[in-house]
Amino acid sequence: MTFTEKKKLSKKELILERAAAMFREKGFAATSMRDLAESVGIEAASLYNHIHSKSQILEEIIFRMAKKCNEHLNDLDKPNVSCIEKVEAIIRFHVQMMINRFDDYHVMVNDWIHLTEPSLSDFVSQRREYVQRLEAILSDGIAKNEIRPIAPYVAILTILSSVRGLEFWHRSRKQISAREMEEHMVQHLLGGLKAK
Amino acid sequence: MTFTEKKKLSKKELILERAAAMFREKGFAATSMRDLAESVGIEAASLYNHIHSKSQILEEIIFRMAKKCNEHLNDLDKPNVSCIEKVEAIIRFHVQMMINRFDDYHVMVNDWIHLTEPSLSDFVSQRREYVQRLEAILSDGIAKNEIRPIAPYVAILTILSSVRGLEFWHRSRKQISAREMEEHMVQHLLGGLKAK
DNA sequence: CCTACCGATCGGTAGG
DNA sequence: CCTACCGATCGGTAGG
Numbered sequence: 001m002t003f004t005e006k007k008k009l010s011k012k013e014l015i016l017e018r019a020a021a022m023f024r025e026k027g028f029a030a031t032s033m034r035d036l037a038e039s040v041g042i043e044a045a046s047l048y049n050h051i052h053s054k055s056q057i058l059e060e061i062i063f064r065m066a067k068k069c070n071e072h073l074n075d076l077d078k079p080n081v082s083c084i085e086k087v088e089a090i091i092r093f094h095v096q097m098m099i100n101r102f103d104d105y106h107v108m109v110n111d112w113i114h115l116t117e118p119s120l121s122d123f124v125s126q127r128r129e130y131v132q133r134l135e136a137i138l139s140d141g142i143a144k145n146e147i148r149p150i151a152p153y154v155a156i157l158t159i160l161s162s163v164r165g166l167e168f169w170h171r172s173r174k175q176i177s178a179r180e181m182e183e184h185m186v187q188h189l190l191g192g193l194k195a196k
Numbered sequence: 197m198t199f200t201e202k203k204k205l206s207k208k209e210l211i212l213e214r215a216a217a218m219f220r221e222k223g224f225a226a227t228s229m230r231d232l233a234e235s236v237g238i239e240a241a242s243l244y245n246h247i248h249s250k251s252q253i254l255e256e257i258i259f260r261m262a263k264k265c266n267e268h269l270n271d272l273d274k275p276n277v278s279c280i281e282k283v284e285a286i287i288r289f290h291v292q293m294m295i296n297r298f299d300d301y302h303v304m305v306n307d308w309i310h311l312t313e314p315s316l317s318d319f320v321s322q323r324r325e326y327v328q329r330l331e332a333i334l335s336d337g338i339a340k341n342e343i344r345p346i347a348p349y350v351a352i353l354t355i356l357s358s359v360r361g362l363e364f365w366h367r368s369r370k371q372i373s374a375r376e377m378e379e380h381m382v383q384h385l386l387g388g389l390k391a392k
Numbered sequence: 393c394c395t396a397c398c399g400a401t402c403g404g405t406a407g408g
Numbered sequence: 409c410c411t412a413c414c415g416a417t418c419g420g421t422a423g424g
Contacts, residue, residue: 030310151372157362161358162357165353189354
């Protein structure tokens with residue numbers, strides 16, 4: 001990698017970072033390329049030396065995050081890990097993503113509607129598959145009597161939405177630390193699942 | 197009320213209804229007045245005989261819903277109702293609102309960011325007060341040993357976000373009926389709160 | 393409720 | 409990376 005390429009890469013990363021922050025604050029549609037350019041410190045036209053289009057920015061932010069989620073789930077696919085341990089790891093992973101990559105996570109969860117075809121269908125099917133894999137882990141745990149017989153569909157929905165709800169916590173002046181929040185969430189969400 | 201006023205009123209209601217549906221589908225910023233006009237069946241300019249501006253539509257949708265939430269909470273403020281009964285009523289109320297008034301609920305929860313001042317501050321403070329009232333009910337229940345000693349802040353956040361997560365369920369071809377979903381949610385969310 | 397139209401702003405391109 | 413600029417579309421108004 002030449003020096004020029006390296007510089008270009010890091011400027012692109014800066015654009016993606018600022019874009020995620022602005023998309024989260026104002027939403028994808030309400031953020032203009034001129035707003036974004038100002039935040040990056042260049043003219044709007046100059047953005048196009050680093051990225052192809054506004055849609056491409058959204059796609060990169062969202063599919064990078066989706067990839068992280070899928071990879072984490074792949075890493076968990078070991079036979080010696082119990083189902084309840086897997087669920088705990090998934091809760092912790094999502095809580096940490098929500099806290100540490102707040103802008104990117106928020107954009108994935110809220111702005112995927114603004115994806116255009118074929119990216120939209122791609123994302124929706126990736127997400128469907130992800131949810132199904134989580135449900136399979138829960139079903140497996142129920143079959144092995146590790147987990148209380150609860151509708152996997154409802155449990156997964158509750159877990160993923162609760163994480164999404166951390167947005168409130170993130171916005172408010174934080175009464176509770178990130179570490180405490182994570183423990184509370186694990187306790188609350190996992191506590192309701194474990195078989196006695 | 198004259199006949200003319202009555203007709204105007206119902207056309208305005210139609211506009212608000214269609215607007216909520218489109219804001220939910222595409223987001224407030226991505227919905228144009230021309231899109232909305234087409235959905236209503238008139239020209240864009242004609243919308244302005246019924247409403248003042250695009251922002252006003254958003255405000256009406258959101259503050260009507262906020263009012264419903266506040267009124268429901270006021271109705272619950274009776275001394276002979278236990279805290280756990282109050283929490284159950286709140287969960288059921290939100291689940292039913294999410295299911296029966298899906299578009300309006302979704303717009304309130306997702307598109308409030310697009311409110312402009314002074315409406316934005318108004319909404320944010322109303323929501324803050326609402327959450328504080330819910331927390332107070334939980335704190336009261338904990339003090340009376342009706343509810344397990346859990347951080348009220350986290351519990352309220354979990355309840356409200358889980359309801360929001362019903363969006364997934366609503367979008368998907370429904371494997372579970374509304375009635376079942378409500379019972380599952382009450383069981384799951386209330387079950388984790390009750391003192392033994 | 394429509395036609396006609398306003399100024400502003402949008403995403404993006406040409407050319408250097 | 410900038411200046412200059414494109415066609416398209418935006419929310420909204422005038423006038424009837």
